[in-house]
Amino acid sequence: MGRYAFLRQPRWLALGFLVLLVLPSFILLSRWQLSRLDDRRYFNDLVTTHSAAAPVPVDSVMRAGDPLDAVGDDQRWFPVTATGRYDAGSTVLVRKRPLEGKNGFWVVTPLVTSSGSVLVVNRGWIAADGSASAAQAVPAPPTGEITLTGRLQPSEAAPDVQPGDLPAGQITDLSVPLVAGGASAYPGYVTLVESSPADSADLRPIPLPDLSDGPHLSYAVQWVFFAGVAVVGFVLLIRRESEYAAAEAALATDGTPTGPPQPTGSID
Template identity: 45%
Template sequence: MYRVLLRPRWLLMLLVVALLVTLFIGLGNWQLSRLETRRAHNAIIEANIDGPPRPVADALTPDQPVEAKAEWQPITATGQYDTEHQLLVRYRPLEGEPGFEILTPLVTTDGSTLLVDRGWVPSGGSANEPSDVPEPPAGDVTVTGRLRLSERGSANQVHPETGQVRFIVVPRIAGWLGTPTYGGFLELTEQVPAAGDSPHLLPAPELDEGPHMGYALQWFLFALIAAVGVVLLAFDEANGGKLRERIRHNR
């Protein structure tokens, strides 16, 4: 009765469905792995973000990368801003509005440099330039903010000598500065003294899990539909198409 399924047309269909089911299950598992990564990231945020600020020299070592488990902890440092090496970070939308983030090196009292993301400004008349770049306070300033890991970006996306970068790749920027530089950067939340005209401070990270669970369930549902569908078609084919005939008759 089921010998009909050995015909080339059916063998090809079964192979295609098997590949699709495998693909859909793989995509579902990929979304679940992304969900676990997101949950682990959220756990780090929850564990670190509300702690007391630590002096940068106690938390970090110049020219050494920051461990992932240390990200988002509050850090404080005192020094003077190096405005000559200030950078604009391109393509940084905030709440749907295009803009830039302002990255200013802070030369700390121990002589090491800490990169400080002072916040966000909107784009101006051109997408290549911000509407305004507020100056940081002159003289000694104490900054507090969230520790961030160096971002990833290829060499052709990070050109600090132009005054703009696409990603905050700390080692690349540190090489351009030529000074001992802490391996992460600071996302500013407070500075003393405060500047009269300041960029918009970046909001704290959201702790949602994203759409990954929903996407995973969709892919698993597609796999189930494909598997059940081919089984029903095979059963009907082996029984002379009675199921299809009954469906047509009931219309």
């Protein structure tokens, strides 16, 4: 142990403790990224499978008056059909919904079905025009009886009291109760895919989310790499320090260096 006696010095003890501390942290971070990758793949599979299903009547998937949590992963993204008339006067804009790097709004209008129940419909996206407090030009929905197909989504959580400085007709989240008010409403909303008659051409359809694996696998590998760098770096530091310690001990004993070759030169 004489050659490695320096490891008992406080600075080496502190460095060793630091390596022991960060090593499991890096491994845990790598495993966390792999867990996120599993979640991402589960979500992608859910979107791909459900969105490709044949459309079914909305009443076969959820019922008006059900609690909001009745719409979960088993129903999400399924295409559903419904028929009714838009309540144009209850149209709202959902704020801060970027698309392709541009800020904008979701245009949301309740559809009153023949039974009198309300189905909240996300009709599409418009770009923000002007400042955050500026009034927006909102495309009007089609009139008369509408038959539509949309992908089912759960109601979003929203503050019980909306911020007082919001412009009229704008909300922070697509919450079914915020849009439908006290009417008997379906617990989820639908993102419009198509309708007859067609909706305004000024609305951008809401696309499916990105279905790639994302950066999680590369991040997981990076954390393992960082763990390896920490271990290898610490070992190399120990090896170099031990070589210098051995060289200094040899010089102290007989003046003969035994460590790494020392630079030499001559003066003419």
